[in-house]
Amino acid sequence: MCGATEGGLSLDGINVAKEAIIQGQVTKAGDPVGTAYVRLLDRTGEFTAEVPTSASGHFRFFAGDGDWTLRTLAPQTDPVDTAVAAATGSIAEVAIAL
Amino acid sequence: MSRESSLVNAQWVEDNLDNEKVVLIEVDEDTTSYDKGHIRTAIKLDWTTDLQDQVRRDFVSKEQFEALLSERGVANDHTVVLYGGNNNWFAAYAYWYFTLYGHADVKLLDGGRKKWELDSRELTDELPTRAATTYTAQEQDHTIRAFRDEVVESIGTQNLVDVRSPDEYAGRLLAPAHLPQEQAQRAGHIPTAANVPWSKAANDDGTFRADDELKEIYTEAGVNWDKDTIAYCRIGERSSHTWFVLKEILGQENVKNYDGSWTEYGSLVGVPVAIGDEAGEA
Known part of the structure; x- marks a missing residue:
């Protein structure tokens, strides 16, 4: 499928070689969570960006090289923090189970 | 201005969903977000097409803003309550924009769409219908806009x-x-x-x-x-x-x-x- 990626969101029109991509899927008991919010926090814990998950629970960030934390918020669930390292030219895939 | 005069909470919005003097407007960075579900009776403004000139880099003119709000059924004496995703980024932008054009009573839903969703409050894909109005905007208030x-x-x-x-x-x-x-x-x-x-x-x-x-x-x-x-x-x-x-x-x-x-x-x-x-x- 053209443009399809492991993360589930299309990368059509994006120069992946120039981006440090962090993406993944949020699930609860194995089911995708389409009502979650994923926040990207920098190495000091400062908020950098936030996206709502897609209907299939997927999300994506264009970050920079280095260490990041993903904080996932969802209804009736405590926030979940997940550490991730990003590097230009690669895609960091993260599975987040609530 | 103060928190009390410029912000409303989710319960206030629920209590005023059918208040004819209140217009709920969703403005999102992701302009498809409204179409996937919105607060009942809310209308949508698209920041890329409704609020920006489509040729020059600038806002729509006073006349275009008047035509837009008239067509969407927003009147000068309505209380406009804005909300959106991304912690109200674009809703706050629309709030500033409505203030720039002199709308008298405009408010933000505290927490916006995210808080509404995290509270598991209801969203619908039903589209509201609103009668057209004759909206009159003021000249831009450049005391709040820097060049x-x-x-x-x-x-x-x-x-x-x-x-x-x-x-x-x-x-x-x-x-x-x-x-x-x-x-x-x-x-x-x-x-x-x-x-x-x-x-x-x-x-x-x-x-x-x-x-x-x-x-x-x-x-x-x-x-x-x-x-x-x-x-x-x-x-x-x-x-x-x-x-x-x-x-x-x-x-x-x-x-x-x-x-x-x-x-x-x-x-x-x-x-x-x-x-x-x-x-x-x-």
């Missing part, structure tokens, strides 16, 4: 508040991290600008922090409350969020939003630019 020359003159003399993330401020990123990295010709920030990411003003659920916490955050970052303030970000939407905090919640006088923001400033020829985590010299 580039004024920004350059403010270096070292007034408060400049860069509300982007620390990595954008330092020049390590050119755009928010959920967007592809592109835009201005140069990375960095306006010399002397304090970096107070807009997110410091919000709790995780998107609601605004308490007044005393807000005051402390900006004071610690070096904002001089006796001076005028210009807030900027990349394209003027996140800085609307900070403009809202300083002007509408804290009631500070003389606060402007620089909607040209970094995509304009970072492409200007000959202006000073600072890179790194320090504010830099005038």
Whole structure:
């Protein structure tokens, strides 16, 4: 499928070689969570960006090289923090189970 | 202005869903978000097509704004309540925009769409119908809108508040991290600008922090409350969020939003630019 990626969101029109991509899927008991919010926090814990998950629970960030934390918020669930390292030219895939 | 006059909470919105004098408007960065589900009776404004001139880089004219609101069924005496995703970034931008054109009664839903969703409140895909009105806008109020020359003159003399993330401020990123990295010709920030990411003003659920916490955050970052303030970000939407905090919640006088923001400033020829985590010299 053209443009399809492991993360589930299309990368059509994006120069992946120039981006440090962090993406993944949020699930609860194995089911995708389409009502979650994923926040990207920098190495000091400062908020950098936030996206709502897609209907299939997927999300994506264009970050920079280095260490990041993903904080996932969802209804009736405590926030979940997940550490991730990003590097230009690669895609960091993260599975987040609530 | 104050928190009480400019913010409403989710319960207030639920209680006023069928109030004929209240118009709920969703404005989202992701302009398809409304179509996937919205608060019942809310209409949508698309910031890319409804609120921007489609040829020049500028807002729609007074006449276009009047035609837009008339067609969507918004009247001058309606209470406009704005909400959106991304912690109300674009809803705050629309709030500033409605204020720019002189709408009398405009409010933000505290926490916006995220708080509404995290509370598991109802969303619908049903489209409301509203009768057309005859809306009259005021001339733009330039006491809340900054242009580039004024920004350059403010270096070292007034408060400049860069509300982007620390990595954008330092020049390590050119755009928010959920967007592809592109835009201005140069990375960095306006010399002397304090970096107070807009997110410091919000709790995780998107609601605004308490007044005393807000005051402390900006004071610690070096904002001089006796001076005028210009807030900027990349394209003027996140800085609307900070403009809202300083002007509408804290009631500070003389606060402007620089909607040209970094995509304009970072492409200007000959202006000073600072890179790194320090504010830099005038």
